[in-house]
Amino acid sequence: MSSFPVLALFGLLGFCFIVIIIMINSLIYKKNSVNNSFATVDVLLKKRYDLIPNLVETVKGYAAHEAGLFKEITELRARTAAGGGNIPGQLADASKMSGLLGRLMLTVENYPELKANEGFLQLQRAINEIEEQISAARRAFNAAVNEYNNAVQMFPTSLLAGMLGYETKQYFTASAGDRENVNVGEILKK
């Protein structure tokens, strides 16, 4: 009979131990899914990166006036090619690139011959698609960050997150440039 309290204590300790393990694992899982979804964004950014030189070359032939814009795009592309930088920095560059490409697509409206070029039209479709995919991946990334941040800030997982040194992560927010991109879609529909 006297062993009952001891057993109960062990049981309780065992239960707490299991709960803590589950909480730690869920935190690690959420952190990994943030990284994983960033990797998806990264893959798509690389895909877009490969499309840019072709696009710039095609448009250049018709729209020599936009030299300033080409320069900006090429420089930004070179900077992202250099790699490195933290996730927020890369994401900011990605938003900026979306904005620049959006502007480039808008200028196309001034060059009717360009709009009749089959090669360009294909590139334009490809860019539209990749932009839409980037935006989807960005939303998936934000959803993962949201889950992770909730876990880091909410009790009781917040206690463990503090011990593990987990901090909240930054969302991938749309810049003014991205909103400009929406306009491109509108124009293309016409």
Place this chain on the structure above:
Amino acid sequence: MKKDYELLNFFRESMLPDLRGLEGKRKAIANGIWIAAGGLAGLVAFAFLSGAARLGGYGVFIIIAGAIWLIWSGFSLYGRYSEFKSEFKQEIIFRLIRFIDPGLSYSKDSYLPYPLFLESNIFLTQVDRYGGDDYVTGKIGETKLEFSEVHAEHKTETTDSKGNRQTQWTTIFKGLFIVADFNKNFTGRTVVLPDIAEGMLGFLGSMIQKLNFARGQLIKLEDPEFEKLFAVYGDDQVTARYLLTPGLMQRMTEYKLRTGRNVHFSFADSKLFIAVSYTKNLFEPRLFGSLVDFNLIKEYYSDLELAAGVVEEFDLNTRIWTKE
């Protein structure tokens, strides 16, 4: 979508004469049914009375003759009704379909092929009986579209303690099933199901949703109104968001609210599947009640428009991505 007055003009100018013709046939059939019902009632009354008075030979003869007449008129009425129904569908339903889009074709007795139903992955219960009618196919702009009324059932057999077998049919789905070519290329599957758990139980419901293992990952989206109505499952978080853009989510929400019915969506094999549940039989003529009624025609039209309108409603003709 066409305006009300356009439909009214169409109704007045090109449907009224045929509707009046059909209305005459409808009345004749309805009258036939009343007469047969009256005959049946008279025969039952006679049998009862003659039985009570023990009329003998004559009574039996009259009852047999009456029964033969009833069976004959039953068959004849059924035949006339089938003919009437077929004419109604060809004249009225097909004309309404053409009014919506002249590029659509119609087959009143066929239905959406079963492989397509299966491909949608919306309903996971095993289908033992599959049927339907009113199959519409065609292309609206760039988008291939097909739909029909579909009824899919599941069979359960039970044996009681005495060894008697009982077969029971349960409906898996009954209503409009729509398949449209989607305007983006994608791989994998994403299903959008009516949300029962979260709508009723809130946070707890969302925990229950996660446990739906047969469906793949639960995908939480940003639109709160959409999330209240639907639960999304898919193979891939990014693909699901690539398909379900904020604009499309809003359109799906509007569609669901406009129909006021249970609506399932799914994306698979480069297609969009939509299942809208109905309890009534769609596109059938009514027997007791006039056909020359604009409100009745409008009802047929809006059910058809619900299916044929998805191309416009979900903007499927916008082809700015790599899929042409």
